[in-house]
Amino acid sequence: xxxxxxxTRRPRACLALALAAVLLAGCWDKTELNELAIVTMIGLxxxxxxxxxxxxxxxxxxxxxVTTSGSAGGDQAPVYTYTVSGKSFGEIRKIIYKMLPRKLFxxxxxxxxxxxxxxxxGMQDIVNIIQIQPTGRASVPVLIAGDPMDKIMNTLTPxxxxxxxxVSLRLNLLRQQSLLVGKRIAVRDVAERMERSECVVLPILExxxxxxxxxxxxxxGTVNAYDSNLRITGGAVxxxxxxxxxxxxxxxxxxxxxxxxxxxxxxxxMVEGRPITMNAKLGKFSRKLGEKPRIMLHLDLAFHxxxxxxxxxxxxxxxxxxxxxxxxxxxLREFCLKAKQLGVTLxxxxxxxxxxxxxxxxxxxxxxxxxxx
Amino acid sequence: MDxxxxxxxxxFYFLTVNYILGTTLFVLIQSVxxxxxxxxxxxxxxxxxxxxxxxxxxxxLYRLHPGKDLVQISLAVLGRPLGTVAAVLYFFHFxxxxxxxxxxxxxxxxxxxxxxxxxxxxxxxxxxxxxYAALQGVETIAxxxxxxxxxxxxPFWFVILLATVNWDWVRFIPAFQPETLAGIFRYHSILGYPxxxxxxxxxxxxFVGHNLGRMMTGGIATAAVSxxxxxxxxxxxLGVERTAHLxxxxxxxxxxxxxxxxxxxxxxxxxxxxxxxxxxxxQVLIFxxxxxxxxxxxxxxxxxxxxxxxxxxxxxxxxxxENSIQNGEWTRKYVFPYNAFFGxxxxxxxxxxxxxxxxxxxxxxxxx
Amino acid sequence: MLAFHLWFILxxxxxxxYLLVRKLRRDAWLFFFLSLLSYGLWYGISQDQPFTxxxxxxxxxxxxxxxxxxx
Numbered sequence: 001x002x003x004x005x006x007x008t009r010r011p012r013a014c015l016a017l018a019l020a021a022v023l024l025a026g027c028w029d030k031t032e033l034n035e036l037a038i039v040t041m042i043g044l045x046x047x048x049x050x051x052x053x054x055x056x057x058x059x060x061x062x063x064x065x066v067t068t069s070g071s072a073g074g075d076q077a078p079v080y081t082y083t084v085s086g087k088s089f090g091e092i093r094k095i096i097y098k099m100l101p102r103k104l105f106x107x108x109x110x111x112x113x114x115x116x117x118x119x120x121x122g123m124q125d126i127v128n129i130i131q132i133q134p135t136g137r138a139s140v141p142v143l144i145a146g147d148p149m150d151k152i153m154n155t156l157t158p159x160x161x162x163x164x165x166x167v168s169l170r171l172n173l174l175r176q177q178s179l180l181v182g183k184r185i186a187v188r189d190v191a192e193r194m195e196r197s198e199c200v201v202l203p204i205l206e207x208x209x210x211x212x213x214x215x216x217x218x219x220x221g222t223v224n225a226y227d228s229n230l231r232i233t234g235g236a237v238x239x240x241x242x243x244x245x246x247x248x249x250x251x252x253x254x255x256x257x258x259x260x261x262x263x264x265x266x267x268x269x270m271v272e273g274r275p276i277t278m279n280a281k282l283g284k285f286s287r288k289l290g291e292k293p294r295i296m297l298h299l300d301l302a303f304h305x306x307x308x309x310x311x312x313x314x315x316x317x318x319x320x321x322x323x324x325x326x327x328x329x330x331x332l333r334e335f336c337l338k339a340k341q342l343g344v345t346l347x348x349x350x351x352x353x354x355x356x357x358x359x360x361x362x363x364x365x366x367x368x369x370x371x372x373x
Numbered sequence: 374m375d376x377x378x379x380x381x382x383x384x385f386y387f388l389t390v391n392y393i394l395g396t397t398l399f400v401l402i403q404s405v406x407x408x409x410x411x412x413x414x415x416x417x418x419x420x421x422x423x424x425x426x427x428x429x430x431x432x433x434l435y436r437l438h439p440g441k442d443l444v445q446i447s448l449a450v451l452g453r454p455l456g457t458v459a460a461v462l463y464f465f466h467f468x469x470x471x472x473x474x475x476x477x478x479x480x481x482x483x484x485x486x487x488x489x490x491x492x493x494x495x496x497x498x499x500x501x502x503x504x505y506a507a508l509q510g511v512e513t514i515a516x517x518x519x520x521x522x523x524x525x526x527x528p529f530w531f532v533i534l535l536a537t538v539n540w541d542w543v544r545f546i547p548a549f550q551p552e553t554l555a556g557i558f559r560y561h562s563i564l565g566y567p568x569x570x571x572x573x574x575x576x577x578x579x580f581v582g583h584n585l586g587r588m589m590t591g592g593i594a595t596a597a598v599s600x601x602x603x604x605x606x607x608x609x610x611l612g613v614e615r616t617a618h619l620x621x622x623x624x625x626x627x628x629x630x631x632x633x634x635x636x637x638x639x640x641x642x643x644x645x646x647x648x649x650x651x652x653x654x655x656q657v658l659i660f661x662x663x664x665x666x667x668x669x670x671x672x673x674x675x676x677x678x679x680x681x682x683x684x685x686x687x688x689x690x691x692x693x694x695e696n697s698i699q700n701g702e703w704t705r706k707y708v709f710p711y712n713a714f715f716g717x718x719x720x721x722x723x724x725x726x727x728x729x730x731x732x733x734x735x736x737x738x739x740x741x
Numbered sequence: 742m743l744a745f746h747l748w749f750i751l752x753x754x755x756x757x758x759y760l761l762v763r764k765l766r767r768d769a770w771l772f773f774f775l776s777l778l779s780y781g782l783w784y785g786i787s788q789d790q791p792f793t794x795x796x797x798x799x800x801x802x803x804x805x806x807x808x809x810x811x812x
Contacts, residue, residue, distance in 0.1 A: 019501070028489040131619070134485045138615075139539075139629035188615060188629065195614035347543060469794065493786070672768040677756055681775030684753070688782030692791040703795045711798070 034062070037102035040079060041164030043145070043153040044126055045115035053125075054085045055092050056113075056153035057104065058164060077216045078161040081153045089129045107135040110164035111171075112142045112187065113205055115149045119236060119243035127191045127241070138188035141171055144236040144243060146206040154212035158225050170232055171203060179256050179265035180249060181232070194241050199345045201235040201247060201255060237343045244343040251342070254335035257328070258295060258346055258357075260285040266305065269327055271320045278324060279304040283364065293349045294356045299328065302365035307372050317363060325361040332357045380577065382584040384515035387522045388657065389574060389592025390599070393424075393567050395654035396477045397600055399621050399647055401566070404704070405604055406616040408560040410553040411545050413613075414605040416560050421597020424568030425590045427716060432586045434724050435578050443575040444668045447719075450726045459719060460669040463572075466715045467662040468682070470570055471655060472689030475499060478651050479690070480697065485624050486644065496690040500683045503655035507663065508679060511580045514656045521649055529646045532639060533606050536630045544612045565708035568593065569716035576661040620697075659686070745787035749780065 004012075043056030058079045082100055086092040096104060114126060123142075130136040145152050160166035174181040181203050184193070193200040213219060213228040235247040235255070247255060253265050260282065268277045284298035301324065303310060311317040339345070339352035346352050380388075406413045438446045443463060448456035478499065479492035506513055571593065578585060607622050616622045627640040662682050663675075672678055694700040753776040760769035785792035 028491070028494075029487040131625075134488075134624075137629055138625070139631065188611075191618075192612045192614050348546070472794070666771065670767060670771050672771055673765050674760070674768050677760055677768050677772045678775075680756060681772045681779070684779040685775055685782070688779045688786065689794065691786050692782050693794050695791075695793045695796065699793070699796070703799065707795070707799065707802070 031103060035103055036105040037100055039104065039106045039109045040162045041111050041113065041153070041167070042106065042109055043081075043113045043115075043149050044118060045145075045149040046118040046121060048117055048121045052085055052087060053089060053092060054083060054149070055089070055096075056149060057082045057084070057096075057100075058153060058162075059100075059102075060162065064161070075215060075217045077156065079156075079163065083150070083153070089125065105135070106133070107137060109137075109140055110162070110168040112140055113145050113149070113152060114142060115145045116236075116243065119144050119238065122241050123190065123238065123243075124194075124241045127187055127194075130187050131191065136187075138191070139186045141168065141185045141203075142187055142190060143167065143185075143203050143205040143232070146204045146233065147211065151207050151211035152205060152230065155207050155228060155230055156213040156216055156219050157229055158219055158222075163230060167205065167230060167232065174203070174232060175261075176263050179253050179261060179263040180235075181252075182235075182256055182259070183261060190238065190241075194238070197240075197345075198347060199343055200238045201252070201344070202238060203232050204234040204236050204246070206231050206233055239343045239345075245341075247342065247344075250331065251335055251338075254332050255344060257282060257297060258332060258335070258355075260287075264302075269324050271309075271323045274309050276309050276320070277305045277307070278302070279365075280324070280328075280361065283362070289348050292356065293354060294358065295332075296358045297328075297332075297360075299325065299359065299361040300364035301361050303363070303367040303369075304365065306367065307369075310369070310371060312371075321361045321363060325359040328361070329357050329359040332359070378580060378582045379512050380515040380580045380582075382582060382588045384519045385577065385581045385585070386588040386592045386595075388515055388518045388577070388653070389571065389589055390596045391518050391522065391525070391650055391653040392574060392657050393571060393593065393596035394599060394650050395567065396474055396647075396651060397567050398603060398650070399481055399623050400477045401563075401600070402604060402607060402622050403616065403620060404701070405560065405563070406608065406613055406622070409557045410613050411548055411608060412550075412553045412557060413608060414601045415554075415557050416563055417597045417600035417604065419558070420563035420568050421594055421601075423564050424571065424593045424597065427569060428571065428589050428593055429586075430717070430720055430724070431572065431575055431578075432589065434720050434727070435575070435585070437724070437727050440579050442577075442579050442664065442668075443572070444665050446723055448669070450723050450730070457669055459723075460665055462719070463715065464662055464665045464669075467573055467658050467665065468685055468689055469693065470573065471658040471662070471686045472693035474651060474654055474658065475686065475690035476693050478648070481621060481624075481647075482644075485621060486641075492691055493687065496687045497683075499652065499655060500659075500687055503652050504659050504679055504683055506652075507656045507659040508675070511577060511660070514653075514660060515577075515580075517656070518653050521653070525646050525649055528642050532627050532630065532643055533603070533610075535639070536610050536626050537606065539611075539629070540609045541612070542609070544609055562704050562708040565710075565712035566704065567596075569709075569712035572716045572720075573657055573661040576664050577657075659683075662686075742787065745783065749783060753780070 037057070038060045039057050040060055041056075041058040043054075043058070045054040045056075046052070047054075058081045061076055061078055061080055064076045064078045082096070084092045084096045084099070086095060112126070112130070114123060118126075126142075130140075131138055155163065157163045157166040160169060171181050171185070175183065182201055184200060185202050190200050190202075208229040208231045209224075209226050210228040219228055234249070235252045236243045237245040237247060253267070256263070257265075262282050262285075264279055264281045266277060266279050268275050279302040280299045281302070282297060283300040284296075286296045288294040288296075301321065311320050335344075336346075336352040336355050336357070344352070346355070349355060405416050409416050434446065435441075438449065441449065444456075444460045447459040447463075450456070451459060475496045476492075479495040482495055483490060483492060506517060571589075574589070581588065603623070607616055607626055611619075611622055611626055615625075619625045623643065624640060627643045630639050659679075659682065663679060666678060666682070667675070694703060753772075757769055757773055757776065760772060782792060
């Protein structure tokens with residue numbers, strides 16, 4: 001085409017570069033960062049009588065920034081909550097830009113909060129609307145709202161500026177340090193478990209103190225973290241995309257132990273008439289399925305908080321280990337007997353009542369004290 | 374292009390693997406898991422086995438006419454008029470495959486990360502770049518594929534490995550049930566796509582050395598195992614229930630990968646890798662289509678022919694299927710028979726006529 | 742409509758005429774043949790109603806089968 005001589009080298013190179021610019025197909029889909037409304041938390045509510053859906057989008061306020069000298073934004077709230085109502089998710093999408101000046105961007109959201117009445121009515125639409133969007137990451141945790149949605153979505157949290165971030169960090173800590181939250185609490189787990197006709201246990205979110213929150217400066221200016229805050233409590237059992245029961249803290253620990261979750265949990269046991277606070281974690285977990293299902297748990301005990309009393313001899317310690325193991329086994333047994341009533345299922349086990357549970361406990365971790373004062 | 378050996382065996386091996394992987398990693402997975410359920414990872418394995426058998430057929434045909442590619446064999450065996458018909462048929466076949474490749478690509482990109490961009494923009498740009506490379510010749514195509522392979526393999530499997538944090542063996546139990554196994558062998562479209570599309574590589578045969586057979590069958594086997602491992606990883610990380618509902622399971626899989634909750638958008642890495650695989654497949658198809666017409670018509674200039682082919686492929690891409698639903702129907706009903714016509718029927722015909730001619734020739738010589 | 746015809750005929754026509762002028766008849770008619778096919782496909786695309794090839798093949802196969810099958 002063009003003769004290859006040293007003279008034509010520069011024009012040829014320019015032509016090649018110009019043609020390569022053709023590869024930049026971003027003209028249609030480019031979006032600048034300041035055109036995005038970055039969502040940190042989503043709230044969903046449905047009125048079962050009218051079928052009206054309300055969506056709450058908690059959007060980052062780009063004018064507040066975290067600096068080392070403290071909150072620089074002054075009296076500006078770190079997030080803004082936009083509330084949109086419509087007959088369907090599609091209609092919400094249609095009318096949201098009547099209020100929102102930026103393009104909704106949900107890929108960085110940290111939590112999805114669902115109202116209890118919507119959870120009891122059916123959560124299938126939520127799973128669908130999140131999965132159908134390419135930017136809808138299904139790995140986001142779902143929480144059930146224990147208080148009215150407009151209170152929860154308009155509550156700020158101290159210490160961690162974005163409520164969505166605060167909730168998400170707490171879920172991790174509760175899972176690892178308290179065994180009060182499970183591993184599988186994301187949208188994708190809801191979808192998968194429901195399709196397999198199993199249950200999923202989602203954490204419950206409540207408000208504490210003043211809700212909706214007062215000004216951000218009031219919250220950051222107060223010492224009491226309970227003046228206005230969110231709290232994660234209990235667990236909601238979801239079966240068939242509907243919420244059917246609530247679990248308290250003890251039941252949650254029992255359930256997650258039976259699943260084999262490895263997180264620390266703390267319980268006060270009465271051992272030989274004396275109270276002792278034990279920290280425990282699943283060391284080994286095995287199951288036998290089939291006709292006579294068996295679950296074998298081996299607990300690692302720790303004296304991290306045992307300030308009441310510590311055994312003085314090996315014999316005492318072994319007695320204590322056995323008593324703790326028996327107590328845990330009895331609690332798990334009790335939970336299994338109530339499982340069907342609570343709507344709880346154990347994976348691949350038909351009847352939780354038939355499960356034989358074996359627990360043994362062993363002291364694995366000592367603390368800094370050999371004997372309490 | 375007179376059959377000088379200029380591709381090393383290993384380059385042809387990588388070319389085969391990348392060509393077969395092409396678009397399968399994001400087009401095939403959903404339908405494979407829907408048919409095969411928990412044992413869906415077996416489907417690419419038996420498909421690959423058949424693919425190896427098909428390759429034996431082609432290599433046999435090639436050994437009877439050493440140094441000649443598909444078009445030259447057709448012209449030699451069937452004569453000028455019928456051979457030209459066969460060559461033109463193959464030309465349209467390669468254009469159709471290229472149309473499918475481009476269409477799958479633009480559907481994927483507009484469905485996931487770039488919804489506003491019109492499809493033909495992707496088609497034309499990919500064609501321009503792939504054609505530029507294909508124009509440089511066989512050696513460039515082969516060497517490019519060889520250079521890119523490590524850059525593709527390691528990031529891809531690294532990201533899949535990151536995604537296995539959500540692994541659960543429970544997703545495979547119970548395995549090897551009779552109903553699912555029946556579904557696996559019912560899925561015959563795996564034979565058509567991708568394992569019969571490899572006929573396009575026949576146009577590269579004259580440039581490969583004596584280890585052609587080993588390299589090609591090795592490449593097909595490797596590609597089959599790769600697809601199978603990918604399906605296996607997806608079932609273990611996503612589960613059959615979710616995969617059956619998702620349009621692009623591999624994209625959803627890597628979208629949910631998060632490194633320490635900080636790096637959340639690693640799926641762009643996967644998208645780039647898939648795009649590079651598509652370039653390689655497109656180069657092979659452009660080269661095959663180009664050579665087919667060039668050897669039949671023997672024009673003096675190369676670039677007008679290339680331009681015509683690009684126009685045709687860019688026009689074929691939006692026209693090849695109407696939407697993904699009709700695509701699914703076409704795949705279920707026709708992909709195997711349609712590809713078998715070009716990948717099996719015509720080569721068998723060529724083989725048969727070759728035997729007849731050789732036998733007739735021997736008889737004539739004996740009769741002298 | 743106009744835009745499509747404009748760029749297509751400019752592109753294809755220029756190349757075709759160039760080949761004819763250079764007296765490369767084979768090349769010219771090969772290019773003409775390819776352009777004709779592309780024109781058919783691109784016309785459908787420009788009208789936002791692409792001509793679906795697989796549907797045509799489907800109809801063709803069903804037509805052929807109906808000739809051979811009884812009734």
